[in-house]
Amino acid sequence: MSNSIHSFASSEGKRPVAAISNRPLLELRNLSTNYISARGRRVVRAVDDVTLTINAGETLGIVGESGSGKSTLALTILRVLPPAAHIVGGQMMFEGEDLVQKSDAEMRRVRGKRIAMILQDPMASLNPLFTVGDQVAEPIRVHEGASRATAWRRAIGLLKAVRIASPETRVRQHPHEMSGGMRQRIVGAIAMSCEPRLLIADEPTTSLDLTIQAQYLNLLRELQREHGLALIFITHNLGIVAKMCDQLAVMYAGRVVESGPVSRIFNAPAHPYTEALLNSIPRMGDNRERLTAIEGQPPNLASLPPGCAFAPRCPVAFDRCRAEAPPAMDLGAGRTARCWLAVPAAAEAGLQDGAV
């Protein structure tokens, strides 16, 4: 098991886990991405003033409803945005360089090489007309200039590493000859092919069935451990967050409404939206007749209320919430929240609970 993980390591040997241990691997500062309509009439703030950090080897979970900007945030980090989307402000410091300032050619050398991504739908994310081997070997050839034969050998090793049986046969097959779970592992192999420092997984298990989901999550964790990989895990499944993540960022209407260590947030959420999300998880032995849902509709990003975007659905909102959007408040202990009611004391309480 462990030999296969190492078998595809490049000949240069392993990189140090973190060059400077106290510098975060990726630091997003006040990052904003807008969708701007053709004549600039409509502006949708898909990612709005997001500040987040992730350290080497750490797992950051990003949760939120559909349309909360999670996926746009991921695509912003890699700068693979649809034509209408533009990064309108902020910085993305990755290993000491600002990705926002990089040229397209420089950015292309980051993608797939230093930051890789796994998409949601394994049935759609592989090209149907090329063999699996070709698609896994491609980044190795492009980024490392490896020969066809070398890249192909590495591809076989990668398939082995993601637990694909008889990889020598599988490399020559096409995606349609494989199951969804296998295809998603192949997408994982593609992501790992150039040994990235950061892997962004956008709901990678949503379309897999439950047993395959668990296998896949374990595989990701093993790969992460073996390679000191930092992982950004985008999901709407709080169970997965609890299992996989160290840090958590909760997104609502393009903003990070709360962030911090998972255990502390789970024990004492500082934002009413986080609290509502946590309350909506059905529990074993729960004999309520109805599941708890968050009242109201998710906001329309094109016409957000002037104040806090969650105010219309918030049970504890007051006048100030509807007039003025709260800034990201530092609650201490690595926690932030965008809520007028969030006070450092809540973080204090969370700290105590978290120790249990």
Next chain:
Amino acid sequence: MKQFIIRRLGYSLISLIVLSLTIFFFVRVTGDPATLLVEPGASEADIAAIHHQFGLDRPLVVQYLLFMANLARGDLGQSFYYQMPVSELYLSRLPNSLLLAAVAMSFSLLIGIPTGILAAVRVGSFWDSAGKLFALLGLSLPSFFVGLLMILFFSVYLGWLPSSGSGTALHLIMPAFALGWYFAAAHMRLMRSSMLEVLGSEYIKLARLKGLPQALVIGKHALKNALTPVLTLAGINLVLMINVAVIVETVFAWPGVGRLLYEGVSFRDFPVVQGVVILGGAMIVVVNLLVDILYAVIDPRIRLET
């Protein structure tokens, strides 16, 4: 796969029989060929003799069954006007049509594919708008009009190109352009829409996320997928070009099968009209079948289906 081909062959045969019935009866509505073949002032007896010679005095059903029986043996009959076998006439004209269609097809693909890709990759830009204008003109200007305009400009005004006939490469340019014009626009439009669809796919997003250069994303991952429908259309269009170039071949006096069909209709040369139409239909049927098989070769997913 085998069963699929056999079933498709069966359907093809039925459509050819329907085609033969249709053309056989419709060509006889155009009038009596004998009146065009006799000297002016010929007697009733002369006309009756010609009717007897060509078997036109027999009941229609008998004529049709005889025609089909001969067709089954590969005999398309004798031309009334040229007094020689239709198959020989057809084969003597076919190389000209093939040449014209091949050049027109190359032209339409060389124009249609790159402009379609450009319009899709730069969607909404100047190039996209220019492409749309080109497609609109290509699809709405009839080939005879484009042909006549070209004759006016290149033959009459500039005197660069011969206005009609065949024999040299120069003779080929204008008819090929006039014939390929419409198809270039059709191929461009399909290429654009097919490319746009592929560019929006998840596997193209993943190809970009892998850090592949734009040339590889477009030229390898997107092109191969986007090309399949265009190739299908081109295959069918190639056969159409051979068989529907009637107007272009007539405008430029190009001696192909299209012009043969035109002559056949003008002289009420029933066997020629029937022969050209049936052979054209058979060609279209065969090429449709070949394209389906080619499809299966390009796209491995189709091999599983039958």
